[in-house]
Amino acid sequence: xxxxxxxxxxxxxxxxxxxxxxxxxxxxxxxxxxxxxxxxxxxxxxxxxxxxxxxxxxxxxxxxxxxxxxxxxxxxxxxxxxxxxxxxxxxxxxxxxxxxxxxxxxxxxxxxxxxxxxxxxxxxxxxxxxxxxxxxxxxxxxxxxxxxxxxxxxxxxxxxxxxxxxxxxxxxxxxxxxxxxxxxxxxxxxxxxxxxxxxxxxxxxxxxxxxxxxxxxxxxxxxxxxxxxxxxxxxxxxxxxxxxxxxxxxxxxxxxxxxxxxxxxxxxxxxxxxxxxxxxxxxxxxxxxxxxxxxxxxxxxxxxxxxxxxxxxxxxxxxxxxxxxxxxxxxxxxxxxxxxxxxx
Amino acid sequence: xxxxxxxxxxxxxxxxxxxxxxxxxxxxxxxxxxxxxxxxxxxxxxxxxxxxxxxxxxxxxxxxxxxxxxxxxxxxxxxxxxxxxxxxxxxxxxxxxxxxxxxxxxxxxxxxxxxxxxxxxxxxxxxxxxxxxxxxxxxxxxxxxxxxxxxxxxxxxxxxxxxxxxxxxxxxxxxxxxxxxxxxxxxxxxxxxxxxxxxxxxxxxxxxxxxxxxxxxxxxxxxxxxxxxxxxxxxxxxxxxxxxxxxxxxxxxxxxxxxxxxxxxxxxxxxxxxxxxxxxxxxxxxxxxxxxxxxxxxxxxxxxxxxxxxxxxxxxxxxxxxxxxxxxxxxxxxxxxxxxxxxx
DNA sequence: CAGATTTCTACAAACGATTGCTATGATTGC
DNA sequence: GCAATCATAGCAATCGTTTGTAGAAATCTG
Numbered sequence: 036x037x038x039x040x041x042x043x044x045x046x047x048x049x050x051x052x053x054x055x056x057x058x059x060x061x062x063x064x065x066x067x068x069x070x071x072x073x074x075x076x077x078x079x080x081x082x083x084x085x086x087x088x089x090x091x092x093x094x095x096x097x098x099x100x101x102x103x104x105x106x107x108x109x110x111x112x113x114x115x116x117x118x119x120x121x122x123x124x125x126x127x128x129x130x131x132x133x134x135x136x137x138x139x140x141x142x143x144x145x146x147x148x149x150x151x152x153x154x155x156x157x158x159x160x161x162x163x164x165x166x167x168x169x170x171x172x173x174x175x176x177x178x179x180x181x182x183x184x185x186x187x188x189x190x191x192x193x194x195x196x197x198x199x200x201x202x203x204x205x206x207x208x209x210x211x212x213x214x215x216x217x218x219x220x221x222x223x224x225x226x227x228x229x230x231x232x233x234x235x236x237x238x239x240x241x242x243x244x245x246x247x248x249x250x251x252x253x254x255x256x257x258x259x260x261x262x263x264x265x266x267x268x269x270x271x272x273x274x275x276x277x278x279x280x281x282x283x284x285x286x287x288x289x290x291x292x293x294x295x296x297x298x299x300x301x302x303x304x305x306x307x308x309x310x311x312x313x314x315x316x317x318x319x320x321x322x323x324x325x326x327x328x329x330x331x332x333x334x335x336x337x338x339x340x341x342x343x344x345x346x347x348x349x350x351x352x353x354x355x356x357x358x359x360x361x362x363x364x365x366x367x368x369x370x371x372x373x374x375x376x377x378x379x
Numbered sequence: 380x381x382x383x384x385x386x387x388x389x390x391x392x393x394x395x396x397x398x399x400x401x402x403x404x405x406x407x408x409x410x411x412x413x414x415x416x417x418x419x420x421x422x423x424x425x426x427x428x429x430x431x432x433x434x435x436x437x438x439x440x441x442x443x444x445x446x447x448x449x450x451x452x453x454x455x456x457x458x459x460x461x462x463x464x465x466x467x468x469x470x471x472x473x474x475x476x477x478x479x480x481x482x483x484x485x486x487x488x489x490x491x492x493x494x495x496x497x498x499x500x501x502x503x504x505x506x507x508x509x510x511x512x513x514x515x516x517x518x519x520x521x522x523x524x525x526x527x528x529x530x531x532x533x534x535x536x537x538x539x540x541x542x543x544x545x546x547x548x549x550x551x552x553x554x555x556x557x558x559x560x561x562x563x564x565x566x567x568x569x570x571x572x573x574x575x576x577x578x579x580x581x582x583x584x585x586x587x588x589x590x591x592x593x594x595x596x597x598x599x600x601x602x603x604x605x606x607x608x609x610x611x612x613x614x615x616x617x618x619x620x621x622x623x624x625x626x627x628x629x630x631x632x633x634x635x636x637x638x639x640x641x642x643x644x645x646x647x648x649x650x651x652x653x654x655x656x657x658x659x660x661x662x663x664x665x666x667x668x669x670x671x672x673x674x675x676x677x678x679x680x681x682x683x684x685x686x687x688x689x690x691x692x693x694x695x696x697x698x699x700x701x702x703x704x705x706x707x708x709x710x711x712x713x714x715x716x717x718x719x720x721x722x723x
Numbered sequence: 724c725a726g727a728t729t730t731c732t733a734c735a736a737a738c739g740a741t742t743g744c745t746a747t748g749a750t751t752g753c
Numbered sequence: 754g755c756a757a758t759c760a761t762a763g764c765a766a767t768c769g770t771t772t773g774t775a776g777a778a779a780t781c782t783g
Contacts, residue, residue: 042739042740043739043740043741054739054740054741055740055741055742058740059742062741065741091738091739091740093738093739094738094739094740094741095740095741096740097738097739097740098739098740098741099740
């Protein structure tokens with residue numbers, strides 16, 4: 036019943052060897068280095084199997100200083116962007132015997148510091164940050180300089196940290212091109228927070244794409260959201276429609292902002308897409324079920340998670356490996372929220 | 380820079396005491412038992428503060444056999460029902476210095492076994508299960524009988540395990556009553572998987588509520604979904620509309636199934652809510668943004684998470700405490716997917 | 724004031740693994 | 754045939770805590 040959990044000593048005793056030998060026999064690397072006879076290896080493994088031995092990760096961690104754990108910091112799990120990414124991360128980590136420790140920061144620097152220091156004392160082997168501001172000070176403050184780090188969906192300004200993200204500019208360009216092909220010329224942008232890399236990247240992508248299309252982009256065609264929320268989107272969109280430039284299309288910084296636009300348009304009696312087309316970014320689940328179904332820039336969330344985990348594992352193995360910055364291609368999913376511009 | 384992490388020995392040395400004394404001085408309980416002089420307590424705590432000491436949880440776990448970690452098993456993080464629950468759990472756990480270890484099972488018993496045994500070797504102090512079938516064998520199989528367990532959103536048949544959930548029957552009853560008050564009499568049910576407690580509880584709630592309303596519920600007014608997915612909902616709804624009983628309202632086992640109904644209705648050229656009203660369950664985020672906005676039974680997800688964490692913490696403290704079964708009240712959110720029955 | 728009792732603190736042994744070093748045969752070279 | 758080399762396995766220390774026990778002060782008791 037309450038079988039006292041079987042330890043390495045038990046295995047060793049059963050195999051008739053010293054615990055140290057048993058340890059080496061069960062350890063891939065030392066075995067490979069030929070430090071132990073293949074006969075005894077077989078005997079030990081047999082014993083381990085018979086006893087259904089599994090090593091105590093706690094004891095192991097204490098000695099090896101590795102927890103086989105990586106901390107994953109996100110603003111808020113409730114944001115539908117993150118669950119698929121997290122699943123990707125966890126699935127890939129599990130393959131290598133690692134687990135993820137989640138931490139929600141709610142975009143609050145204090146909370147972020149708290150969570151981070153908690154992760155440090157829990158001795159995570161690496162850190163995945165989906166919360167990075169463009170300039171990142173928290174890390175150095177907390178003296179976790181030696182910890183492997185990978186960013187998700189965010190890039191720091193100087194690209195000094197490895198990261199996985201989609202090409203924001205390319206995605207926005209696809210949106211703009213799509214709108215232009217529908218005949219739109221008065222295209223506005225609801226920009227996300229500029230201290231976040233996505234917010235800034237998408238704004239500059241918007242400007243570049245507009246210029247490439249030969250369209251003017253004045254200051255009145257851009258509004259800045261305080262954060263990536265529905266409410267902020269509504270607020271911004273209200274400004275846009277109130278202004279004299281009557282945009283026929285809006286490129287939102289993400290889907291939340293786009294949904295906010297829906298609401299503001301409704302309030303002002305404008306129809307989407309008949310009067311104003313709207314494009315989002317992220318293609319969160321259920322965006323196809325919105326009314327109207329949202330045209331959005333999609334990128335492979337789950338795959339991003341996989342790649343992130345891959346990267347952090349690599350860096351844990353070889354902390355000094357070159358700093359990879361990986362971009363996954365975006366894709367425009369055209370749905371009902373964009374339409375040909377109404378002939379005036 | 381690379382300050383060798385400060386250990387208990389350092390603190391002890393600085394305070395001029397033996398490490399054991401330092402340990403006791405820093406430990407709430409032993410201190411309370413008066414095992415150490417209050418002077419030395421002060422001195423040790425001072426030293427600890429000066430050195431910015433934080434105990435190594437790994438070493439501590441090794442000795443105390445407690446990991447300050449609880450495993451949380453869910454079918455799929457991607458299901459929008461779970462993120463708010465998880466946040467509740469994590470937030471409450473964090474308050475007590477615990478962390479959650481997530482595990483996705485995809486409703487696959489094998490995967491479930493795998494994840495569970497992983498959690499056991501990681502020495503979780505407790506288990507939160509959102510995946511429980513009505514009869515639960517996996518646990519005994521894995522010989523984790525002594526581990527504290529709490530169920531979320533699921534109840535086992537004999538209520539032998541503590542759990543937190545909403546009152547499924549009451550929620551469904553609210554839905555049925557609402558529909559009846561709108562004049563509906565031909566009300567059908569898309570039932571979830573019957574091996575899950577929610578599936579079964581909502582079905583029996585449906586039957587009871589219908590009888591209470593004096594309405595017949597024949598076998599043709601119930602279809603069974605294989606799982607809680609949009610696709611399964613579509614399939615079931617197709618059957619319902621194809622059948623001779625032409626229901627004017629459908630109570631779906633959850634929101635996913637309800638969305639599936641939307642799709643099937645659309646296919647058959649039926650309008651919701653003009654021709655058929657639909658009610659969901661869970662009120663996942665964005666259900667208000669669906670087309671039409673979904674009427675759904677809501678319960679406080681985040682709060683459920685809080686309560687669950689509370690319960691598992693209690694049980695970790697006192698494993699033999701009485702088995703609480705907590706029900707949180709549901710609430711009907713009426714939106715655009717339900718309407719008065721069309722006069723025939 | 725001697726002895727019994729109470730308070731505290733130090734010692735040392737765990738917890739379960741890993742790992743540098745040493746010891747033992749066996750093997751080889753000359 | 755003896756020294757040097759090599760392949761294995763054992764010994765013991767260690768990671769950073771916690772905790773049972775022993776012993777030294779300090780306090781109390783009669």
